[in-house]
Amino acid sequence: MGERRLSTRPSLPPASTSSLRLRRVDRSEPVEVLLVEDNPGDAGLVRARLRKVANITHVETLEDALAELRVFRPDAIMCDLNLPDSDGLDTLTALKSRASQIPIIVLTGSDDEELGLDAMALGAEDFLPKSELRGRAVERALRYAVERARQRAEVVNLAQRLVDAVVVVDEQGRFAFVNSAAEALFGQPAAKLLDREFEQSLELGEIALTELTRLDGTRVPVELHASRIRWQGQRATLATLRDVSVRDAAERERRALEGQLRQAQKLEAIGRLAGGLAHDFNNVLLVISSHAEIAMDELGLRSPVREELRAILGATARATALTKQLLTVSKRHRTDPRPLSLNELIRGATRLFARTLGEHINLRLVLDESIEPVSLDPSFAEQVVLNLVINARDAMPDGGELWIGTERATGKLASGYEGEVVRMTLRDTGVGMSPEVTQRAFEPFFTTKDAGAGSGLGLAMCYGIVTEAGGEVRIESEPGVGTSVEVVLPVASASAEAAASERTAPRKGGPLRMLLVEDDEGVRHAVSRMLRTRGHTVFSASTLAEAVEVASVAKDLDILLSDVVMPDHNGREVAEAVRRVRPGLPVLFMSGYAPEEALAHLEEGEALICKPFSPEELALALSELTNRSVTSSGTFL
Incomplete structure (x- = not known):
């Protein structure tokens, strides 16, 4: 050498x-x-x-x-x-x-x-x-x-190839070595880190959760593990740091999904409860309300009993509304979604909002005129907005401001929809809610109002309506600052808008011959009387077998009117059996609660009316069904 x-x-x-x-x-x-x-x-x-x-x-x-x-x-x-x-x-x-x-x-x-x-x-x-x-x-x-x-x-x-940050801290508490992952984590190159003080506390042998401050001032949650080593002949500490912000975000998403699952399970439980009660309860309400209305028609205008009958009808109307709320919360209800402009809905309800809010609350509208229609049942859409406005009013007993805005956006929703959405936000300056209350805001029957002041179904009903439409409801609140509720809905599809444009106004028809199938004798009698008082001919049956027998002998039947939930068969099975002897016969189903297994969908020439209903509502449903049947076939069967 x-x-x-x-x-x-x-x-x-x-x-x-x-x-x-x-x-x-x-x-x-x-x-x-x-x-x-x-x-x-x-x-x-x-x-x-x-x-x-x-x-x-x-x-x-x-x-x-x-x-x-x-x-x-x-x-x-x-x-x-x-x-x-x-x-x-x-x-x-x-x-x-x-x-x-x-x-x-x-x-x-x-x-x-x-x-x-x-x-x-x-x-x-x-x-x-x-x-x-x-x-x-x-x-x-x-x-x-x-x-x-x-x-x-x-x-x-090897340390340079690790995804975790690795640093060596000398006896004086200064950086002696950093790998490239540490440079990225701290947001600074090694040349600026070396010999600088390591600010985090080093507990040997423990995995500690701490935060570090990056060069841009942002704080990053990290897991830190420290152990003793010799570095270049001197005692030092080897520290590994793992950025857990992504993991924390995934954990937050997991907890949110678990919360959504629990909410869905609660709604499902309420749905089963409501479904078990709604059919019989609505049958009773139908009997009470129909007989009260018939009695009203037969009494003279000056009869002292009319006031009592009006009270009965008012009570049944309130009971009907409560049943519908339960079914809405549990998503066990029939809706008629159609393209709807949220801007038009909000503007149309402005006077109602003003009366609801009173003079001590200032209402501001900031509406984006470029938003597309969404697909919602108009009556349910009104309930969503009105419930949110009422909640905002109740949160501002001493006055304040309610801001309602709409805007276009794009995003991915929990329903799986990804694309253009419409965001409607209601923001108040009220008392606000604690995180614990906010977390439970959508729970059915949960309320912070005094006994008798609220049912606890308002926000739960909003949640049920919006999520069934494929959207999301988000809520943020801070005590003493106010609450913001955000409703996000997918825009209506082109096919939905085309279907809406083809809707025609119902036309009145003449007397009809119909087969009424209902297992409850009181309901069967009440509905039969409603129909006969309007000139219709009614053939009654209480079972599927009776219905087929009547359909085989009765001449010129125009419509089948069938209950959905019966002890031995459901309405779909009744309709199929009757149509085997009367092909193409239009069907109007009646139900206070139509489970999906009984009526997954309505076919051509079919419609559904929810119990309890008034004689006018039944007449309108029959008229719409007969109009569609005439339009589609050219002749009325």
Whole structure:
């Protein structure tokens, strides 16, 4: 091998923690060594022991060594600490400042073991007493030092490939090493982080959840784990940091989905309860209201009983509204969605809003004229807006401002719809709600109002209507600031708008001959009387078998009027059986609650009327059905 003096090669940049390329020690490949020794005899001994394994560049002063390191990057440095221009550990400190990643072997006097240990504590790779320069210890120390540095470089390079941030913090609490993931996490390059203070608390052996502040001032939640290591010969702390903001966001989304699932389960439970009661309850209401109306028609205008009958009808109307609310909350109701402009709906209800809010609440409308129609049942859409307005009013007993706005947007909804949406926002300056109350705001029967002041179904009904239409309802509130409710709905499809344009006004028809199928005797009698008083001919049956028998013998039947839920068969089965003997017969189904398994959809020539209904509502439903049947077939069956 050989010896080289000061080089004239171009300067090299300082060694970087992100670009270490220390090669594996191989006896066939010489090691590049910078020897810093002012004693010619000791230098000669080192050269003699390493002549077969190393290329040695020899200098005698610290100044020359630092100059050489500007143009030459050796695999190792062997140095005497006592030089003409430097003394003791100051020599090591100066060399480490220029070559922090290069292993340094300190040559000490025979009785300077303590100095050697101090040098290792300061970052030297090893120390070698000069009394051992004649033995194999020189070559062994060199190879061990270079190999350890190579292994350390491999660990550093591995750390650079990790997705988690890895930092080394020295005893003074400053950054000694950062990998590229740490640069990204802290938002600063390694050059700015090194030697800066590490602000996070380091609890050894514990996985701690903490926050760090990035260069732009944002705070990032991280998991931090710390352990003790030796770094460049000194005690240090190795810390790994994992950005958990994405995980936290996923956890928040999971909790939100779980909340939606719980809400759906509650609504399902209420739906089963409502479904079990609604049919029989609405049958009773139909009997009461129909007989009251018939009695009203037969009594004279001056009869003192009319007021009592009006009270009965008012009570049944309130009971009917409550039943419909329960079915709306549980989504077990029939709707008639059609393209609807939210702007027109809001403008049309402005006078109603003004009366509802009173003079102490200022109403502001900010409506985007470019929004597209949404697909909603108009009556249910009115309920949504009115319920939200009433809630806002109740939250501002001392007055305030209600802001109602609409706007176009795009987004992906929980229903799976992705595309253009319409966002309607109602924002009040009321008392606001705590996070605990906000979380339960859509729960059926949950209310913060005094007993008798609210049923707790208003927001739950809004939730049911909007989600059934494929939309979402979001609520934000802060005590003392106010509440904002956001309704997001997909725009109506082109096919829905075309279907809406084809709707025709119902036309009045003449007397009809119809088959009435109803298992409840009271309802059957009440409906039959409603129809007969308007001149219709009614054939009655209480079971499927009776219905088929009547349909087989009765002449010129115009319509089948059938209950949906019956003990042995449902309305669909009745309709199919009757149509086998009377093909194409129009069907008007009656139900207070039509479960999906009984009426998944209505076919051509079919309609549904919800119990309880008035004689006028029944007449209108029959008229609409007969008009459609005439239009589609050309002749009335």
